[in-house]
Amino acid sequence: MATVLKAGARFKSAVCDTQVMVIKAPPGEHTLQCGGTDVIAPAATGGGTLDAALSGETLIGKRYVNADESVELLCTKGGQGTLVLNGTAMEVKQAKQLPSSD
Amino acid sequence: MNIATILDMAAEAFGERIGLVCGGERLSYAELRQRAWNAAAAIKASGARYVALLDVTSPAAPVALFAAAYAGVPYVPLNYRLTKAEINELVARVAPAYLVTSADYAKLVEAHPGVTLVDRAVFMALPDISGEPPIPGDDPREVAVQLFTSGTTGKPKAAILRHENLSSYIFGTVEFAAAEEDDAIVVTVPPYHIAGISAVLSSTYACRRMVQLDGFEAGAWLAACREHHVSNAFLVPTMLQRVVEHLDHRGEAPGLPKLRALAYGGGKMPLSVIQRAMALLPHVDFTNAYGLTETSSTIAVLGPEDHRAAAASSDPAVRRRLGSVGKPGAVEIEIRDDEGRVLGPEEAGLVFVRGPQVSGEYLSLGSQLDAEGWFPTKDRGYLDAEGYLFLDGRSDDVIVRGGENISPGEVEDVLLGHAAIADVAVVAMPDEQWGEGVAAAVVLKPGAAADVAELQAWVKAKLRSSRVPQKIVFKTALPYNETGKVLRRVIRQEFA
Numbered sequence: 210m211a212t213v214l215k216a217g218a219r220f221k222s223a224v225c226d227t228q229v230m231v232i233k234a235p236p237g238e239h240t241l242q243c244g245g246t247d248v249i250a251p252a253a254t255g256g257g258t259l260d261a262a263l264s265g266e267t268l269i270g271k272r273y274v275n276a277d278e279s280v281e282l283l284c285t286k287g288g289q290g291t292l293v294l295n296g297t298a299m300e301v302k303q304a305k306q307l308p309s310s311d
Numbered sequence: 312m313n314i315a316t317i318l319d320m321a322a323e324a325f326g327e328r329i330g331l332v333c334g335g336e337r338l339s340y341a342e343l344r345q346r347a348w349n350a351a352a353a354i355k356a357s358g359a360r361y362v363a364l365l366d367v368t369s370p371a372a373p374v375a376l377f378a379a380a381y382a383g384v385p386y387v388p389l390n391y392r393l394t395k396a397e398i399n400e401l402v403a404r405v406a407p408a409y410l411v412t413s414a415d416y417a418k419l420v421e422a423h424p425g426v427t428l429v430d431r432a433v434f435m436a437l438p439d440i441s442g443e444p445p446i447p448g449d450d451p452r453e454v455a456v457q458l459f460t461s462g463t464t465g466k467p468k469a470a471i472l473r474h475e476n477l478s479s480y481i482f483g484t485v486e487f488a489a490a491e492e493d494d495a496i497v498v499t500v501p502p503y504h505i506a507g508i509s510a511v512l513s514s515t516y517a518c519r520r521m522v523q524l525d526g527f528e529a530g531a532w533l534a535a536c537r538e539h540h541v542s543n544a545f546l547v548p549t550m551l552q553r554v555v556e557h558l559d560h561r562g563e564a565p566g567l568p569k570l571r572a573l574a575y576g577g578g579k580m581p582l583s584v585i586q587r588a589m590a591l592l593p594h595v596d597f598t599n600a601y602g603l604t605e606t607s608s609t610i611a612v613l614g615p616e617d618h619r620a621a622a623a624s625s626d627p628a629v630r631r632r633l634g635s636v637g638k639p640g641a642v643e644i645e646i647r648d649d650e651g652r653v654l655g656p657e658e659a660g661l662v663f664v665r666g667p668q669v670s671g672e673y674l675s676l677g678s679q680l681d682a683e684g685w686f687p688t689k690d691r692g693y694l695d696a697e698g699y700l701f702l703d704g705r706s707d708d709v710i711v712r713g714g715e716n717i718s719p720g721e722v723e724d725v726l727l728g729h730a731a732i733a734d735v736a737v738v739a740m741p742d743e744q745w746g747e748g749v750a751a752a753v754v755l756k757p758g759a760a761a762d763v764a765e766l767q768a769w770v771k772a773k774l775r776s777s778r779v780p781q782k783i784v785f786k787t788a789l790p791y792n793e794t795g796k797v798l799r800r801v802i803r804q805e806f807a
Contacts, residue, residue: 216475217312217451230316232482251446269324270487283482285320307484307640308614309496309517310574310600311509311545 210247211238214280220248223255227267227288232281239280243267244290265291265298273299312451312478315380317516318344319447324488325518332495332539333370333523340518343373349437350378351445357427359409361457364388364502365398365416367525371431372502373511375411376456380474381445385454388503392775395419401459401467402426451475456508457674458604460716469674470604472508479667480607481512483641490519496543497535499527499550504714506577509608510545519543529557533567540569545600547577547714549745552584558591565591576600576609577714579702579746582634589622601636601702603688605679607668611644611700613637628695635699642666644700645685646693659693659703708799710739710747712777717749719799722780725773726751729766731759734789736797740782740806750806751780754788782806 212220214234221228222243228251229243241248245260267273269287274280275294281302282292292299318340321330326341338346354362362379364372364386372388379386387405389398399421402410407425411434420428455474459467496514498521500506514521522539524532527550536544546554551573558565573588573595580599589597596615602608613635621632645653646660654660663685671679671686680686692702710717719737726735734754742748755761763783770779784805790798 215449217449219449230312232312269320272482283316285316286323307609307612308574308596308598309513309543309572310484310576310598310602310609310612310640311506311513 211240212247213237214239214241219251219285221251221253221255221286222267222288222290223247223249223253224257224259225264225288225290226286227284227290227292228286229267229273229282229292230285232272232283234280240295242293243288245293259289263291263293263298264289267292268301272302274302275299278302312475313380313447313449313453314455314474314477314481314512315347315377315447316478317481317512318347318377320487321515321518328492328518329520330515330518331370331373331521331523333368333525336370338370340515343370343515344377345439346370346374346435346437347377347381348440348444350374350434351381352440353429353434353437354378354382354384354409355445357407357409359407359425359427360384361405361408362386363402363405363408363410365391365402365410365412365420366431366502367391367413368498368500368502368507368523369413369431369525370523371411371434372507372523373515373521374435376508376511380455381447383448383453385457385471387457387459388507390459390501390503391416394774399423404469405457451478458503458505458508460604468676470670471672471674472604472607472670473672476607476668476670477508477512480509480609480641481516483668484609485513485516487516488518490514490517491542493540494542495520495522495539496545497522497524497532497539497541498545499524499532500545500547500577504577505602505604505608506545506547509602527553529553533557533565536567536570541567542569543572543574544570545574545576548575548580548584549578549713551575551588552581552744555584555587555591559587567592567595570595572596572598572615574598574600576602576636578711580634581743581746585618585633586622589618599636601700603690605669605671605686606642606664606666606688607670609640610642610664610666610668611636611639613699617699631701632695632699635695635701637700638698639664639700641668644694654693656694656696659691661706662688662690662692662700662702664688708738710737710749712742712747712749713745715777717778722749722751722770722774722778725770725778726753726766728773729761729769731755731761732766733757733759736789736799736802737780738799738803738806740803742781748782749778749780750782750784750803752784752786752789752802752805754786
């Protein structure tokens with residue numbers, strides 16, 4: 210199911226513990242899945258089973274992007290499922306970590 | 312992008328880890344979040360539109376910051392060093408407010424309709440919420456923090472930092488859970504300073520334990536670093552100078568084997584101080600962080616390798632970088648002249664910054680960003696050929712004394728209230744210890760008399776001691792331009 214990804218919005222996986230927050234996304238509809246099933250609203254009740262082929266794990270604190278980095282999600286809770294946006298698995302974005310300044 | 316997510320993640324990943332130490336008090340991330348949830352419920356029940364804090368650094372500061380985010384209202388830490396009148400003016404501007412304070416400061420607050428005073432101890436001992444934890448709002452444009460700045464003229468401006476500004480800064484520059492279990496950062500900056508806010512957010516996101524000190528004294532700071540095996544620290548230049556002097560004066564070894572990283576910022580660092588600090592602490596990584604309230608903290612950093620390369624180089628162009636604030640972090644920086652033309656390397660002008668962490672916005676004044684999203688920092692400076700930024704003073708006249716911004720107008724108003732004074736201009740003067748000091752040029756009324764000590768005592772009785780002019784000269788008249796503006800740069804030359 211297509212959904213609009215607005216910065217600040219949160220979603221969770223229906224089939225694992227994964228939770229994400231949208232950092233940025235272009236306007237328009239996207240299909241965001243985790244573990245093979247569409248993500249759901251944080252307060253919604255999940256169901257279904259994790260697709261073993263899409264259980265590459267999503268890690269807390271990592272940022273996930275699509276190929277052109279126009280969509281960026283932050284994993285706020287880790288889980289077994291793989292994040293898939295519009296049919297393509299998302300990649301971990303390499304952080305530009307600065308020397309600790311505060 | 313709600314900043315409460317930062318605490319949620321730390322509590323989720325490392326709930327049992329001690330996140331905060333203050334005196335004998337220790338709180339894990341799970342406990343910190345529980346206090347913030349409890350406080351958020353009380354804040355919501357109070358109907359307040361702001362959560363204010365009038366107090367020194369304590370665990371109540373991070374709890375109030377995150378509680379405000381869970382409750383969906385801005386957090387406004389107030390400067391407890393202001394005079395009673397100034398404090399009450401700010402309190403009136405944030406009503407209806409839930410104001411967390413302690414006995415020392417509660418007595419300064421007059422009764423305001425809609426202001427609920429809550430003692431810090433009560434705030435930290437609120438009953439656990441029953442039912443579901445609060446769900447933080449998901450609108451990134453909501454205001455997370457409001458900080459009152461010291462403006463050049465009259466009333467302090469209320470700088471607005473939205474959730475998207477602060478979270479962009481944190482998510483863009485800090486690696487989640489980057490800290491080791493036994494890492495610790497000592498936090499000495501006051502809660503009302505942007506560095507105090509960013510210290511809480513970055514430390515929590517890195518899952519690095521904060522050791523809070525409610526004031527700064529070099530000996531106590533060193534003792535706290537040793538006792539808590541502190542690995543990271545942030546100091547304003549004046550504080551680092553005190554630490555260096557303390558060690559040199561006593562001839563004692565630093566005794567800080569665990570200290571790995573020391574960041575400094577908030578004012579100009581004298582070269583002699585950073586050179587001496589690097590010599591005393593050769594194993595420590597030094598970082599110069601340049602930032603503003605309106606940019607959610609750090610926008611440029613001179614990193615540890617830059618420090619070492621500059622200190623070791625025989626090339627003057629590399630050596631002088633020890634006096635630079637480094638390269639842009641997660642933002643773009645450009646230098647423009649007074650007509651708005653973008654300048655090239657080595658050309659001094661006004662510093663502009665652009666990026667998601669830049670708010671550049673004040674309550675009632677609105678956004679100060681230009682059409683392309685650039686914010687005028689009002690700092691002057693230039694970039695070298697490799698993009699290192701060198702600062703060259705403020706384009707306006709704020710005096711930055713030891714990291715504290717002093718508005719000349721505030722001191723001038725007080726001096727003009729003295730019966731003998733006809734005219735006055737207050738300007739910055741170079742000061743080895745504080746970076747800048749306060750100086751005044753005074754014109755006496757015909758036939759009136761006053762001496763320097765008398766005028767210094769007059770200011771001290773009405774303002775904080777940091778506002779007292781350290782040098783006062785008497786003039787027959789002040790220089791003005793044709794539109795009636797006093798020529799501060801001419802007066803500044805008197806004290807150079």
